[in-house]
Amino acid sequence: MLNDTVLVHAPATIANLGCGFDVLGLALAAPYDTLRLRRTGAPGLKITHLDHYNLPTDPARNVAGAALLALLEKVDEPVGFEIEITKGIMPGSGVGSSAASAAGAVVGANALLGNRFSQLELVDFAMAGEAVASGVRHADNIAPAIFGGFTLVRALAPVLDVVALPAPPLWVAVVHPQIEVKTKEARALLPTAVPLGLAVRQWANVGGLVAGFLTANYGLIGRALEDYIVEPARAPLIPGLAEARRRALAAGALGGGISGSGPSIFMLNHDGETAHAVAAALGSVFAELGIPHDLHVGRIASEGARVVAE
Amino acid sequence: MLNDTVLVHAPATIANLGCGFDVLGLALAAPYDTLRLRRTGAPGLKITHLDHYNLPTDPARNVAGAALLALLEKVDEPVGFEIEITKGIMPGSGVGSSAASAAGAVVGANALLGNRFSQLELVDFAMAGEAVASGVRHADNIAPAIFGGFTLVRALAPVLDVVALPAPPLWVAVVHPQIEVKTKEARALLPTAVPLGLAVRQWANVGGLVAGFLTANYGLIGRALEDYIVEPARAPLIPGLAEARRRALAAGALGGGISGSGPSIFMLNHDGETAHAVAAALGSVFAELGIPHDLHVGRIASEGARVVAE
Numbered sequence: 001m002l003n004d005t006v007l008v009h010a011p012a013t014i015a016n017l018g019c020g021f022d023v024l025g026l027a028l029a030a031p032y033d034t035l036r037l038r039r040t041g042a043p044g045l046k047i048t049h050l051d052h053y054n055l056p057t058d059p060a061r062n063v064a065g066a067a068l069l070a071l072l073e074k075v076d077e078p079v080g081f082e083i084e085i086t087k088g089i090m091p092g093s094g095v096g097s098s099a100a101s102a103a104g105a106v107v108g109a110n111a112l113l114g115n116r117f118s119q120l121e122l123v124d125f126a127m128a129g130e131a132v133a134s135g136v137r138h139a140d141n142i143a144p145a146i147f148g149g150f151t152l153v154r155a156l157a158p159v160l161d162v163v164a165l166p167a168p169p170l171w172v173a174v175v176h177p178q179i180e181v182k183t184k185e186a187r188a189l190l191p192t193a194v195p196l197g198l199a200v201r202q203w204a205n206v207g208g209l210v211a212g213f214l215t216a217n218y219g220l221i222g223r224a225l226e227d228y229i230v231e232p233a234r235a236p237l238i239p240g241l242a243e244a245r246r247r248a249l250a251a252g253a254l255g256g257g258i259s260g261s262g263p264s265i266f267m268l269n270h271d272g273e274t275a276h277a278v279a280a281a282l283g284s285v286f287a288e289l290g291i292p293h294d295l296h297v298g299r300i301a302s303e304g305a306r307v308v309a310e
Numbered sequence: 311m312l313n314d315t316v317l318v319h320a321p322a323t324i325a326n327l328g329c330g331f332d333v334l335g336l337a338l339a340a341p342y343d344t345l346r347l348r349r350t351g352a353p354g355l356k357i358t359h360l361d362h363y364n365l366p367t368d369p370a371r372n373v374a375g376a377a378l379l380a381l382l383e384k385v386d387e388p389v390g391f392e393i394e395i396t397k398g399i400m401p402g403s404g405v406g407s408s409a410a411s412a413a414g415a416v417v418g419a420n421a422l423l424g425n426r427f428s429q430l431e432l433v434d435f436a437m438a439g440e441a442v443a444s445g446v447r448h449a450d451n452i453a454p455a456i457f458g459g460f461t462l463v464r465a466l467a468p469v470l471d472v473v474a475l476p477a478p479p480l481w482v483a484v485v486h487p488q489i490e491v492k493t494k495e496a497r498a499l500l501p502t503a504v505p506l507g508l509a510v511r512q513w514a515n516v517g518g519l520v521a522g523f524l525t526a527n528y529g530l531i532g533r534a535l536e537d538y539i540v541e542p543a544r545a546p547l548i549p550g551l552a553e554a555r556r557r558a559l560a561a562g563a564l565g566g567g568i569s570g571s572g573p574s575i576f577m578l579n580h581d582g583e584t585a586h587a588v589a590a591a592l593g594s595v596f597a598e599l600g601i602p603h604d605l606h607v608g609r610i611a612s613e614g615a616r617v618v619a620e
Binding site: 023152155190203208220223229 | 329330331332333334462463464465471473475500501502503504505506509510511512513514515516517518519520521524525527530533534539
């Protein structure tokens with residue numbers, strides 16, 4: 001007999017990860033969203049937000065709702081869910097807030113349905129949530145939010161291909177300056193074409209970053225994080241970015257960049273002590289600019305969204 | 311007391327490796343060039359070819375000579391070399407013929423000088439040979455010719471950064487159709503800019519291929535080899551390419567593509583039996599086209615150019 005209620009934690013994630021625009025991502029141990037799902041016998045979704053962000057509760061317009069609607073299309077029996085969401089991840093912060101709610105919803109629903117779907121199928125469902133949030137079905141936050149660790153979305157089509165990889169021990173420092181960067185606007189800044197030579201340098205870094213993670217080569221990770229294409233285009237959206245990077249590197253960070261489409265900035269670090277010093281360095285820049293900001297320091301999470309209580 | 315003569319084998323290499331234009335490469339167990347180097351007390355290089363290719367013997371115009379001249383710039387004492395080269399790798403075949411001679415020369419010279427230079431320095435010297443051969447200082451063949459295995463040239467500048475990685479057991483089938491493809495001409499066909507979306511798909515494959523090699527995930531290797539950018543531009547240079555790929559995949563190849571700038575075509579395979587069947591399939595296409603061709607089947611070489619006798 002399956003339980004009819006689960007409590008799920010769904011992690012924040014960092015997409016792009018420097019050089020890996022649209023394909024690389026990793027999961028953070030904190031912050032995370034908390035979702036309580038109850039299975040009901042009648043079709044239908046009821047979404048309640050226990051937070052103060054005024055997010056839509058109409059299922060088709062809510063990221064968790066849209067993800068669950070995609071999942072329910074593959075369920076034959078009459079099933080519905082009541083979902084209570086507590087956002088631990090601030091919407092618009094650039095650390096995968098929408099992905100966390102979408103991933104948490106489908107992981108919870110899958111548990112209530114006897115785990116009939118694979119993690120890859122859950123990624124596919126949860127992408128429907130991303131389409132609601134940003135207008136684009138992308139998996140670079142969803143993949144780590146489901147699989148945990150370090151992920152590569154090798155292809156979205158013709159067949160979704162996600163490569164889940166172990167990450168070496170690493171600490172992440174994130175600063176979220178409270179300025180608004182809309183994903184759609186950040187996408188509008190992207191170049192439509194890139195010089196071949198620059199694309200080559202970028203894919204050399206993508207290969208280097210994957211190799212660095214898989215061989216725990218911290219120096220290589222630091223060198224390979226550099227993004228030659230997307231960050232230069234988006235840098236004007238985030239005042240203080242260049243100075244934040246300078247101070248983070250001086251404080252010992254391996255490297256970093258814009259998290260997703262911003263405005264958060266992430267830095268990878270060898271150890272927790274360094275990560276805290278780097279967070280302080282990042283925070284100091286925005287304090288001087290008079291921009292309110294949050295800081296997060298934590299390890300990479302080896303697991304993605306998961307049931308924490310039934 | 312150092313010996314004054316060494317015999318070196320320097321392997322053929324496959325550059326680009328599908329998706330990894332200008333950055334990925336691997337070393338083949340065969341074919342290889344054989345170089346005999348003798349250290350002389352007086353400055354100067356004397357190059358003799360024991361093969362029938364009529365390659366230049368003027369050191370500044372010979373790939374081995376140019377590489378040795380770059381090395382000798384870093385040597386203070388009066389040293390010269392006599393070099394006898396036997397080309398096991400046909401020039402212009404697209405499996406790193408020039409890189410092998412350049413790599414073999416600097417590896418041999420380094421042995422005669424007490425191995426004072428690192429492998430990375432040897433890559434740097436040997437790139438001078440590539441500049442002679444193709445007009446471009448590139449390291450995608452040189453890196454595997456020196457390090458062996460599977461290599462990623464992460465950056466040429468500001469600091470040369472080569473990542474040498476272990477390869478899983480893999481067999482390579484290569485067909486060399488005897489048509490002329492000049493590296494310079496093949497480069498002229500390249501697009502100067504690529505759509506961002508295509509570049510993203512390409513760097514997803516580069517990351518996937520590196521992950522596939524490092525985790526011995528053969529299915530991923532096969533999927534990730536696909537080149538969306540360079541091979542489509544160069545395909546017209548190689549009649550039979552599409553049919554060769556089709557037959558190779560039908561014979562069990564994981565995947566493959568143009569080796570370097572062609573005309574050789576490589577296919578990676580899980581085992582030797584498959585590799586032989588794939589080579590036969592590749593050969594059948596060019597036999598039907600009436601194009602003379604050579605076939606090579608062998609493992610990836612874990613070592614690069616090396617001294618085999620003193």
